Amino acid sequence: MNLPNLLTSIRFLLIPVYVVVFMNGQLISSFLIMTAAGLTDILDGYIARKRGQITRIGILLDPLADKLMLITVVLSLMWTEMIPWSAAVLMFVRDLTMIAIAAFFHFRGRMPTPANRLGKATTALYYAAIMLIFFRAPYGTALLWAAVASSYVSSFVYLLAHRKGNEQSDKA
Numbered sequence: 407m408n409l410p411n412l413l414t415s416i417r418f419l420l421i422p423v424y425v426v427v428f429m430n431g432q433l434i435s436s437f438l439i440m441t442a443a444g445l446t447d448i449l450d451g452y453i454a455r456k457r458g459q460i461t462r463i464g465i466l467l468d469p470l471a472d473k474l475m476l477i478t479v480v481l482s483l484m485w486t487e488m489i490p491w492s493a494a495v496l497m498f499v500r501d502l503t504m505i506a507i508a509a510f511f512h513f514r515g516r517m518p519t520p521a522n523r524l525g526k527a528t529t530a531l532y533y534a535a536i537m538l539i540f541f542r543a544p545y546g547t548a549l550l551w552a553a554v555a556s557s558y559v560s561s562f563v564y565l566l567a568h569r570k571g572n573e574q575s576d577k578a
Contacts (some may be wrong), residue, residue, distance in 0.1 A: 408459045408461065408464075409450075409453055409457075409459065410450040410451070410453045410457075410459050410460075410461075410468075411450075411461060411463065411464050411467065413446045413447075413450035413453070414446075414447075414464060414468050415467075416446055417443045417447065417472070417475060418467075418471050418474070420439055420442060420446075421443075421474055421475055421478050423439055424436055424440060424443070424475070424478060424479070424482075427439055429482075433540055437537065437540045440536070441533075441537075443471075443475045444533050447472055450464075451468070466508060466512055468521075469504070469508065469521055470508070472529060473501045473504065476497070476501065477497070477498060477502075479536060480494050480497050480498070483536070483539060488539050488540075489539055489547065490547065493547070493550055493551060493554055496554050496558075497554055497557070500557050500558060500561060503561075504561055504564075511568070516568075521564070522560065522563055522564055522567060524559065524560040524563055525561075525564060527560075528553055528556040528557045528559075531552060531553035531556055532550075532557075534549060534553075535547075535549035535550035535552075535553050536550070
């Protein structure tokens with residue numbers, strides 16, 4: 407257990423905290439919890455790269471923590487009708503598919519592929535859209551739709567990179 411993996415673990419723990427706070431109607435506090443989770447994501451990635459502490463389990467758990475937090479936030483926003491259910495469904499389909507694919511490859515002994523820049527930019531778009539939606543600012547839903555589209559493109563790029571990376575490791 408290194409520091410980046412500890413930060414990832416904290417993100418998993420923040421999910422039920424977010425749910426309790428959100429369900430008690432504390433939108434600002436729940437937004438701050440979501441933001442704290444996002445900041446730990448940035449921090450753990452930075453520390454892992456800077457200190458050379460990238461681990462196989464970290465490569466697997468980091469995006470899982472992100473996706474589970476995002477799914478939780480989207481469910482809460484959909485439940486309260488702050489976002490369209492159609493956007494939420496597309497997000498769930500994409501995220502659950504990516505989780506299933508990552509687990510499938512992991513259990514088949516395939517090396518996971520770290521998140522790409524487009525995936526990281528997509529995550530930033532999601533957080534920006536959700537922030538606008540939390541504060542009922544204009545264009546939040548439009549930005550959410552842009553993030554949904556970007557997530558599908560980044561997934562395609564990720565899968566191509568994963569395939570290429572594993573083909574190269576098979577040849578080695």
